[in-house]
Amino acid sequence: MDIKAPDLGVDSAEVSEIMVAVGDVIAKDDNIVLLESDKASVEVPSSAAGKVIKISVAVGDQVSEGMVLIELESDDSGSDDNADSVDNKDNENQKQEEEPQASPDSASDTESSAPKKSSGAATTYALPDLGVDEAQVSEIMVSVGDIVTADQSILLIESDKASVEVPAPVAGKIEKILVEAGDMVANGQDFIVIVGSGSDDVTEASDSKLATTEAKDSTQAEVKGKADKQTTGEPKQAAKTSNTDAPASKPVSKLTEAQVNEKLVNVYAGPAVRKLARQLGVDITQVSGSALNDRILKEDLFAHVKESLTTQKAAPVSGNVASSSLPSLPDMSNTEIWGETETQDLSRLQKVSIPQLNYNTLLPQVTQFDLSDITETEKLRSELKGSMKAEGIGFTILAFIVKATGYALTQHPRFNSHLSDDNTQVILRKSVNMGIAVATDDGLIVPVIKNVQDKGLKQIAIEIGELAVKARDKKLSTKDLQGASFTISSQGILGGTAFTPLVNWPQVGILGASEATMQPVWNAAKQTFEPRLMLPLSLSYDHRVINGADAAVFTRYVATLLADPRRILL
Template sequence: MRFVFNFPDLGEGLEEGTILEWFVSEGDNVKVGDSLVQMETDKVVADIPSPKSGTVIACHGNVGDVIHVGSPLVEIEIEGSGERAENIEKENTDTDKPIVVDAGLPVEAIVESEDGAAVVGTMELAGEGTVLAASEESFPKVLATPVARAMAKEMGIDINHVPGSGPSGRVKKEDILNFKSPSTEWSGKTSAIAPQIEDVTYKPLTQIRKTIAKNMLHSKHNAAHMSVFEEVEISLLKEVVTKYKPKFAAKDVKLTYLAFVVKAVAQALKQHPQLNSQIDTENNRMIFRNRYHIGIAVDAPDGLVVPVIRDADRLTIFEIAKAIGELAQKARERKLVLEDMKEGSFTITSFGSIGGIFATPVINFPQAGILGIGRILKTPIVKDDEIVVGNIMPVSLTVDHRIVDGGETTRFVKRVMEYLSDPVSLLMDD
């Protein structure tokens, strides 16, 4: 019996995905749970497992192709069903259309066989609503299709030097065929011939980059952005972090200022619920979130992602620091799953580690606000009528002015600053 497995709906507004790598080809035997194909969606890269055991008879799409939810991915001849398949095909002699079987119910559909290609990845789902964790497989130094790797080896080409034209710079067989190694001429000394440089380089948009572009415009067009800027003196916080960092490190947890910022924001949101809400204009109402799920913007290799620390107000500084480290690591390794990024109620972006001081962060719509943390500066300040060296943390808060007024915005910032100026109070809340 022929079973057609369609690209499943993972929820969270998923409409399409890009094929990064095929793990199977026509004629391969697979079992339930075996990885079939690696797909890149707007949020994660994930391996899609087989929902059936049998023989692969068709793979739909090549590496780099965009597949829409509900479109065929793989056709499988189910084990032990050959006789039934023959009967079905005999009953269908009036048409060349094969029978597609889903959940045991036969339906007619046109299926065209396409050659599968191959490359690298991590994703999804054997049943409705089920999301599998990202693959634990680490990425190779250079992403390439198996065909390209074999050709490079046969032709004596170092694949690490071949520019890739596939998704995320993956090397395809065309890249190997078109690659020209820099040559040298002997004239008593070696001189390298400079390779020709193209005026421009074209690379396809990744699903993540397309989603970032769409979400940024959606936020700017649908929220009334207003930003305020402040500076908070954190010398005491610096002492606390310096003191406890070795103790955290002994437990394989990195303590940073961000853990205290997350805790401060979560506590402040409890006192200023307007910042933990969203507006529902279609139903003429406000939606107040009763839990404090703090999103952390992470500068991942393929673009900005925002994993979420759930119930941050209930966590200790140690637990928050541990969660930040784990989520950041998963983001860098492209192992985040949808569950890691769901239901955020407020977002923090810490751009100061790269070098920025102030910014106007774009709201993670439909949230009410986003807090930006800038680079900490040693600055002269007045303390007890004397000029001393202070440690200043710049903060930038952007809010949706439809939801939050200026007065409440300022009071929220002030509350966050009070917590950061007195970090012991956050430890007491633990």
Template sequence: MAERTFELPDLGEGIAEGELVSWTVQPGERVEEDQVIAEVETDKALVEVPSPYDGTVVELHAAEGEMVPVDSVIVTFDVDGAEPAADTDAPSQDGAEETDRNSAAQSAAAKPDEDEADGEASSAPSESAAAESPGGRVFASPSTRSLARELGVDLDAVAGSGPGGRVSAADVRAAADSAADEPDEEPPEPRSVSGGEPAVSERDAAGDAEPTPELVESDGAARDRTLAMPATRRRAAEAGVDINDVPASEARDGEAFVTPADVEAYVESAAAATVDESAASTEATSSPAAAEEGGAVAGAADAAGTADAEATPSTGGEASGERVPYKGVRRAIGEQMARSKYTAPHVSHHDRLDAAELVELREELAAVAAEEDVKLTYLPFVVKAVTAALEQFPYLNSSLDETADEIVLHDEYNVGIAVATDAGLMVPVVKHADRKGLKQLAVEIDDLATRARNRELSPDEMQGGTFTITNIGAIGGEYSSPIINHPEAAILAMGPVEKRPWVVDDEVVARETMTLSMSVDHRLVDGAEAAQFSNRIKELLSDTTRLLLE
């Protein structure tokens, strides 16, 4: 038997970390391969992490509630039948002997030590192993693949020095150095905001000609890897900022962790630097007397500002009340909503429809569906009406590719259903909703909603949506201004079906009605088109014969 460490596996595209919610094993406990050892919560779902080995748990390296970066060691096993390392002085390659166990964020392979020196491993065996990889697949950890993308290295062309042809970070760096034909010790050029000057740290601005290596690394100019939430990475991309340039205000297990506030501060500082350069140029052309007078005024203003700051009580002190960590699903929801409102100019549209026929039809069909243990609510009817209307108004089923400056008119109708859970709002997606009947929609929606509340959804079941529906009527209230589930173009909120005053044949009567609220991205959808789309939904829900023909 020999000890093997196990790292938190890749939890999905763009996910850099997860919260270790609970351990299902303890030190000294026997485990079998594929037995669930931990539950990890990402900003998308609760993921079960299986054991990659048969053996005994030696040590748990993370505490419950801790945020754990992907690829960091979380547990050590005493593995059955494993041979101990022959040379303890050699660079660590724990777990590299195993073949790649990663499969859709459910298993992982430990990567070779990324700090090993270039050239320590023989290149001849690695070339042979790489050539023998099944299906031409390149074996590499997620962090190594990320490094290859950053350095512009094609992994297919890199000879892996690890067992089985596994490509390590050292192999990637060696390939990058070879392609550039530069010495390894030559420092990389500082990255910069698109179109601007290289990033300069506060210490550089204060006058240090050569910042320390530690400062350069923390400020991003020499970082090999940056931890950040997916929404933070998207915001940086929208602003034309390389995430590795952004100074990190936090560190997770010794690695830089960039927050949304870091990105905003970096963007603002870049804009301020441009303004300062322009102001400096103008000041240089002014008279010495004016410059002296301006300096005196600025000095007085600085002094006044300092006095005000000293006299004004700080609002950043501790406040009374309970403090709840802002992380996990709640933080993901907050970042997604902020990004949506920050990015997409929202326009809201409110409407009301005569739902008398809809109420009658649902009651009739619900009785039949109940015989098959199917609960038929109003939501499947609305989904049918929405998908039919989307076919006529394709821009409501679109998204904006800002990188390519193109509007993507989706040819699939994948409807997200907002579900309120104890952990926050989740949006599972009904794929190809236009191809499904009322009963099938009812069964699938109920299943997705139940598993969302139990935190049993997979990340794939919450991705790929093209339009979202939220049901505020189930909770209360008539109208709302829902926030778009970015990058979708629109979201529809169902209000309650209630009796309200309604004019029928010139008489005011009590009538079953439903309210609708919709928000659209004004970059993609105009108000007139939103109103026409709403009118089509009203027409289908008010005249159920038309709806059943769709």
């Protein structure tokens, strides 16, 4: 029985941890893998109970909806899936008895992966479901004559959404490779011919596999160091020529898609990297690749942007942000200067958040500060929280902030928008999907409340509580984290009088709320100071879309709504 990836809410996510092993007996809803996107960690439960007979993914793989994660030997002996699993197991045991010299792992992988043909025959294999209609062959990781094991990565396939390594369907010897780097391939297309591990040639070659692997590693290192001796099919040389001959680019504004595509003809980069180059407005022919054969990675694009900012080549729309590009750390090994140091790894969530945070170096961000008198609102909340608590609902001031801000966004839709890629249009959102920043042990995570404009305070409070619990328990689905049009970051009772929240691109605004405190406020009518509960607000915004006057008006409007929530009913 195949256990497949459910609807992830995104095109693909990375396997961060495999939580079961072959031979484990699991129950329905037991967690089997941990998937991570750039927003969250999601544990995927098993849809059935049984014994794990095969794990079809590896840590680091990109998976999408419908991809097989594991195979189970079902508890239900009457099911077809179970019958197939039992047959496979019997065949595997029989094969191990006939070939006692083969390792159990190798026999299991070969039996489960290969078609039912003689093991020594040359067999043509087709590509698995790639999750997209077509994708580009970015790298061929084996050569004709190589000995491979089942599930060894042999191709790197890239779409505009993800990079996927295609594993060898069986163990054996590579007889023929039917695709080339740069080819566009589709699901089910024949891509390789492998002689099964039963042939004499493969058996003899297996004895010297370690030496062959070492020789290949040495050869690959040589190839990387000799640019002019690259094999046919790798467009490195052409890309180098393009980099040399092309006139110096002037990154004054983003290139059009047609212009970028013209320059990409002789550049060694996958579709995902090309798409990112368009988004960043980078002339990719000016970027140096760091991967094997000078293939350009996303990290190379970010490094190019940072270097451009440092040398003052950034576009005017980005402003003078050269100081945001930091030099490399000094050598801190000298303890007489730096003292003792300790290295700690970032959490997985922090690591995957860094590329998104790097976008902020390109945003001209400004922050507007204000205060809201929430004295009367807090009285109303105190009156209602008892009945809410009886229903199991936590009724915090955040529910009022979300409701007031959601209403304000319907009245000021430019704050609920995105700037188009070519910087010529603003895309206004018709619904308000509010991101709520939640602190967890692994870092900050931002689940989303959808259609806030249509929900009352009680429903908003319920959803805030549910999302907070799911975030802390790592139970958020990818759908819980997508589609935000604006974000609120509340520091609650953590302290502080104000802060500067970072705009979460492609959004154009984020509202920060600090701890409310009692402050003396002048009452002109009574000619005296009165103690009032004041809530500090910090609105950060993308100055390309929002100007300072509009930001001041919007922040004051939110403050006014929070002071008297009855205005929302008008």
